[in-house]
Amino acid sequence: MRNPPPLSRGGAGGGDQTATHIQSSNEFLTPKHSTEHPPPTPPSGEGGEIRFQSIVDDSTPITQRYKLTLAYDGSAYHGWQKQEPPDGEPLPTVAGVVEQAIIHTLAQPINLVGASRTDTGVHALGQSAHFDAVSRVPVERLAHAINSRLPDDIEVRSAEIADPGFDAIRGAIEKQYRYRIFNSSRRPLDRRNYVYHCWHNLDIDRMNEAAQKLVGTHDFEGLSAAGHGRTSTVRTVFACHAEKHTQLDEIHIVVRGDGFLYNMVRILSGTLLDVGRGRFGPDVADRILATADRREAGPTLPPTGLWLEWIRY
Secondary structure: OOOOOOOOOOOOOHHHHHHHHHHHHHHHHOOOOOOOOOOOOOOEOHHHOEOOOOOOOOOOOOEEEEEEEEEEOHHHOOOOOOEOOOOOOOEOOHHHHHHHHHHHHHOOOOOOEEOOOOOOOOEEEEEEEEEEEEOOOOHHHHHHHHHOOOOOOEEEEEEEEOOOOOOOOOOOOEEEEEEEEEEOOOOOHHHOOOOEEEOOOOOHHHHHHHHHHOOEEEEOHHHOOOOOOOOOOEEEEEEEEEEEEHHHOEEEEEEEEOOOOOOHHHHHHHHHHHHHHOOOOOOHHHHHHHHOOHHHOOOOOOHHHEEEEEEEO
């Protein structure tokens, strides 16, 4: 992580209380005394230097920024981002549930900011988020404390104190997604919420030929859904490939980049799947990048097979 300029140590009244405490402590560090009762000789260190012992409580809680790494099964949630309709009850979302767990753990309001707005039904193994709080819970126990208030389908995998300027969204430089395709005539009964089922034979070599054409910095508008809301559709894909997991009867599409447009990974995966089926040739990737035409690409695959694996800062 970068080291941006530190934030103010105030917040929640912490700044004023800390200043008052230090000021009153300084009065004890320079005690008044009369000439009749001279002060005792303070202890000396090596070389004769005088050492004073401060009584300032260094453990006084201050506002700090915390970084969480989370995993979740997105099947029961309307995505990551909090959704609070003005005329109805809030929808169940991952961020909403985690934020409430933190509020109850620390007994104070917080605002949880997530790095990636995963859609309804999308899963994560390495989502990142940050929040600011004054906490008396030791950071090494914070993940356990929050998890004790979370349902079984969400887990805080780690909690750490971040630099004051750390931003889970703007600080991300690289993300990796994985799309899991169950490629068999059988039904994936034990993992139907975590894979996409395709019973057609897939040519993985053709899929990889098309995938390599997508690596680099390009305008990916042809692989994004309408209404993505971004001023720029240029992104950099660092790596993209399909890999076969024979024992699982699965083919995984793995894509790593600096950021992704709305539904980009699911449309990219649908396009590579159609290449593997023989509906498109590998050169379809060239046409999509050249025309930026969504109609040239394959379908948007369902969210069930999509996994956010990790985010790097």
